[in-house]
Amino acid sequence: MAGPDPRRQAVETLLEVLPARGEGASLRLALASATGSLEDRDRGLFMDLCFGVCRNFRLLEHWLEAQLDRPLRNKARPVRLAILCGLHELWFSERAPHAVVNAWPDICRKLQCPWATGLVNAVLRKATSTDATAVRAGLAPAVAWSLPDWLWKQWQQDWPEQAEDMARASATAPPMTLRFDRRRLDRAGALAMLEEAGIHATPGRLSPWSLYLEKSLPVQQLPGFADGLFSVQDEAAQLPVEQIEVPAGGRILDACAAPGGKTGQIAERFPGAELVALERDAGRLERVRENMERLDAEATLLAGDATRPEQWWDGEPFDAILLDAPCSATGILRRQPDSKWHRRASDIRELAGLQLRMVGALWPLIRPGGALVYATCSALAQENEQVVRAFLGDHPDASEDTHAPGPANAARTGVQLLPQTGGQDGFYFARLHRKRN
Ligand SMILES: C[S@@+](CC[C@H](N)C(=O)[O-])C[C@H]1O[C@@H](n2cnc3c(N)ncnc32)[C@H](O)[C@@H]1O
Structure with missing residues (x-):
């Protein structure tokens, strides 16, 4: 028996991630529950539609709105998302336009919206006479490159010279x-x-x-x-672990470990070290275990909260700590494009508060002479150098001594890499050295 239609499945997944009202589900979780039912050969198309529509959502919506005589109602959300998927295929994939135009009216029937077949056909046929470059011409960058206004404004403030390149990179499929x-x-x-x-x-x-x-x-x-x-693993994400230095047989804490990308890298870099991987989400700790098994590496896995070391720390100091903190993911929007539609400006202040609390809570666990590497996949100064500066201001026993891996650094304290089209993700890291008494 044939598996579910990948186009229909994409619309159903996008309905969860980008609902007309209320909070959307995380794309990562929605994909994980949907991909199991798809045949291998259909998975690529399904993923491309889900990621592509999230990446270019604002641009696609803008063009669609301009074509409609009357706005589509909220209950026509499946039709709206089906059209956006079709537009994505026409403008951002190599698939034959006539096959795309023919496919979507049929999907509308399968989605119990037979009334929309004529509309979908007409809109998609019109879309074949233009392309993304023409549609983007003259549009405000936040619409052209599909960013929420608050983020575009913040990027202009933080990185006035690079903001437009960052926006472009964030709307473009990333390299593997x-x-x-x-x-x-x-x-x-x-x-x-x-x-x-x-x-x-x-x-x-x-x-x-x-x-x-x-x-x-x-x-x-x-x-x-x-x-x-x-x-x-993205190239920028590989850099924080290279900041760690430990003596032979040293003790390292990976404080926010799941899914374990950097835990595995630490094990490859320091095979003789004692490695402890901490993660608050016990379910996600299983991903770390699988990763370590695949790499034939070992770590002690702990489920616990990095802001509450008294609940899990055995009192033995660490030579180095990696804190790859939870963040806005604004440096990796091309890989996690739903984040831009789920995050609000007010989240950033809360995240920065949590990040500062995390560094402060973990600091006493480092032996004097050791170091903590703070990292995020955020491209916002508020979560990055501002957190590090606030920490340094309160901790006279800390100094910043990050090694810059190359000339491209947008930060004055630590290293800030910004997302590059065809290149690395946006990432921040800073090494904080604990002075000897
Ligand atoms: C950016 S991800 C880490 C990615 C990971 N280091 C890697 O390279 O694969 C942040 C992780 O921190 C976890 N986390 C969030 N709050 C935490 C807390 N208070 N204590 C420990 N882990 C936490 C999240 O569940 C998430 O898995």
């Missing part, structure tokens, strides 16, 4: 980037192994362990993936 396991491969060997499997890749410039794939593919097609030779 790998980290190879330095314990078992060097760069030339990793590239040769991929090449032999017909996979073209180029090395990154900032992280010596990063490889950019020419084309994204399912991880199962990567040679040695099941054995941990390669992990999927």
Whole structure:
């Protein structure tokens, strides 16, 4: 029996993530519950529609609104999302336009909206006579590059020269980037192994362990993936772990560990260290366990709250702590595009408060002479250098001594990388050294 139609499934998933009213579900969770029922060959189209519509939501909506004589009612949400999916396919995919125009009226019937077939057909046919570049021309950047107004304003304030490039990068599909396991491969060997499997890749410039794939593919097609030779990790996300320094056999805490991307990287970098991985969400800790098993690496896994060390710390100091803190994800919007529609400006103040509390709570766990690496995937100064400056202002026993991995640094305290089209994600990190008494 054929599995569910990927286009129809995409509309149903987007209804959960981008509802007409109320809070939307997280795209990551909605995808996880939907992809299981799809056939392998349909998964690519389904994912492309879900990510693409979230990435370009505001642009697609803007164009659609201009075509309608009367606004669509809230109860016609499935039709609206079906049209947005069709527009995404026409303007951002290689699929044949006539096949796209023909597919969506049928999906409307399947969605119990037969009344909309004529409308969908007419709008999509009209869309074939234009493209995204023409539609974007003359539009305000927040509409053209699909950002909420509050975020666009904040980026203009924080990064006046880079804001438009950041917006463009955030609306564009990201590259697939790998980290190879330095314990078992060097760069030339990793590239040769991929090449032999017909996979073209180029090395990154900032992280010596990063490889950019020419084309994204399912991880199962990567040679040695099941054995941990390669992990999927953005190049910028690979940099915070490289700031850690510990003596042989040292003790390291990864304080916000799930799903375990950086836990695995720490284990590859310091195979002899004692590694503790802490995560508040016990369910997500399972992802860390799976990751470590795949990499053939070990860590002590703890479910606990980083702001309450008295509940889980054994009193033994750490030589280094990585705090990859929960944040707005504004540096990785192309990978987590629902965040821009779910976050509010007021969330940022709350997040910055939590981040500062986390650094303060973990600081006493570091031995004098050790260091805490603070990291986020945020592209907002309020969650990044402002948190670090506030912390340094209150802690005379702390000094900042981050090593910049290259010339591109937008911050004065720590390192701020901004999202680049075809390049790395936006990421921030700062190394905070605990002075000896
Ligand atoms: C940015 S993610 C970490 C990503 C991870 N370091 C990696 O590289 O794969 C932040 C994580 O912090 C967890 N978290 C949030 N609040 C926490 C808290 N108070 N204590 C510990 N973990 C927390 C979240 O559940 C989430 O898994």
